[in-house]
Amino acid sequence: MALIKSNVGTSLELVASGKVRELYAIDSKSLLFVATDRISAYDVIMENGIPEKGVLLTLMTAHWFQYLQQQIPGLKTHFVSLSLPSSLPRDVAEQLKGRSMVVRKLKVFPLEAIVRGYITGSAWSSYKKTGEVNGKKMPEGLQESQEFPEPIYTPSTKAELGAHDENITTEQAEKVVGEKYAKQIEQLSLQVYKTARDYAREKGIIIADTKFEFGLDEETDEVVLIDEVLTPDSSRFWPKATYKVGQSQPSFDKQGLRDWLTENGLKGKDGVAMPDDVIEATRSKYLEAFKILTGKSLQESMQNLN
Numbered sequence: 001m002a003l004i005k006s007n008v009g010t011s012l013e014l015v016a017s018g019k020v021r022e023l024y025a026i027d028s029k030s031l032l033f034v035a036t037d038r039i040s041a042y043d044v045i046m047e048n049g050i051p052e053k054g055v056l057l058t059l060m061t062a063h064w065f066q067y068l069q070q071q072i073p074g075l076k077t078h079f080v081s082l083s084l085p086s087s088l089p090r091d092v093a094e095q096l097k098g099r100s101m102v103v104r105k106l107k108v109f110p111l112e113a114i115v116r117g118y119i120t121g122s123a124w125s126s127y128k129k130t131g132e133v134n135g136k137k138m139p140e141g142l143q144e145s146q147e148f149p150e151p152i153y154t155p156s157t158k159a160e161l162g163a164h165d166e167n168i169t170t171e172q173a174e175k176v177v178g179e180k181y182a183k184q185i186e187q188l189s190l191q192v193y194k195t196a197r198d199y200a201r202e203k204g205i206i207i208a209d210t211k212f213e214f215g216l217d218e219e220t221d222e223v224v225l226i227d228e229v230l231t232p233d234s235s236r237f238w239p240k241a242t243y244k245v246g247q248s249q250p251s252f253d254k255q256g257l258r259d260w261l262t263e264n265g266l267k268g269k270d271g272v273a274m275p276d277d278v279i280e281a282t283r284s285k286y287l288e289a290f291k292i293l294t295g296k297s298l299q300e301s302m303q304n305l306n
């Protein structure tokens with residue numbers, strides 16, 4: 001059974017609920033960051049979920065935080081622990097286990113820090129029309145799915161629930177968060193993307209593009225990597241084995257779901273329930289990506305949790 005909404009009774013105070021996650025207060029400095037099994041496509045949440053998807057997103061994010069902190073000295077993340085607060089009743093703990101992360105509560109920068117290594121999706125549509133991506137001229141003659149000579153940073157605004165994010169230029173991003181932080185966010189996004197890209201490529205996955213979020217530790221004035229990172233929800237993952245420039249790519253992410261919605265005229269509609277075959281196909285793609293990137297099956301990783 002997929003968990004659509006966590007039921008914690010009076011055990012925890014809900015402070016925010018996003019398309020996928022529920023954030024609960026632990027104390028003034030920390031949050032319990034819970035991933036449900038909800039899935040969104042084209043910014044709309046489906047009625048039903050993908051069983052264990054929340055566990056997969058949480059454990060994959062934890063895997064990346066650990067790897068990135070080893071590789072990038074000084075990188076700050078919001079990750080504290082995968083352990084649950086010991087005060088939780090057993091039934092609540094059972095429900096939240098594996099899908100929850102204790103994180104530092106931070107001031108979220110209202111920016112989606114998108115990095116693109118390959119030209120696809122909205123960047124490809126824009127390039128075909130204007131030769132530009134986020135207002136910047138790109139090299140001539142790029143083909144669909146081609147790798148950019150260097151990864152590009154294409155920030156967007158972080159829209160409220162129900163609204164769509166809007167692409168902005170790096171100059172506009174500086175206006176939104178201030179020049180100093182905007183530069184740090186850009187530099188960190190590119191560095192984290194490149195580190196992850198090289199790791200994933202070695203394992204057989206191309207990270208075509210991805211989205212990061214950052215927060216500010218107001219006590220130390222440090223920019224901190226927050227949210228989920230480098231999951232199939234926040235990234236486009238392509239199998240390296242079948243990669244071919246000049247066409248669209250099969251992928252490990254929600255592309256199957258997006259295609260099903262488009263083919264059935266359901267793109268952007270509310271209240272859509274996915275049929276079993278779409279759930280299964282999406283689930284198996286997520287599980288496959290997890291195994292390739294972490295080296296362990298989701299079952300094995302869950303068993304390693306205390």
Ligand code: ATP
Nearest residue numbers: 018019020021040078103104105106108213226227
């Ligand atoms: P989607 O990711 O599908 O676009 P969403 O952006 O609405 O959905 P969720 O992933 O469901 O968000 O929920 C996570 C929310 O928690 C986001 O609004 C994110 O900015 C916020 N968040 C992430 N890390 C922290 C943190 N350390 N402190 C405070 N808020 C955080």
Ligand code: MG
Nearest residue numbers: 018020227228
């Ligand atoms: Mg999110």
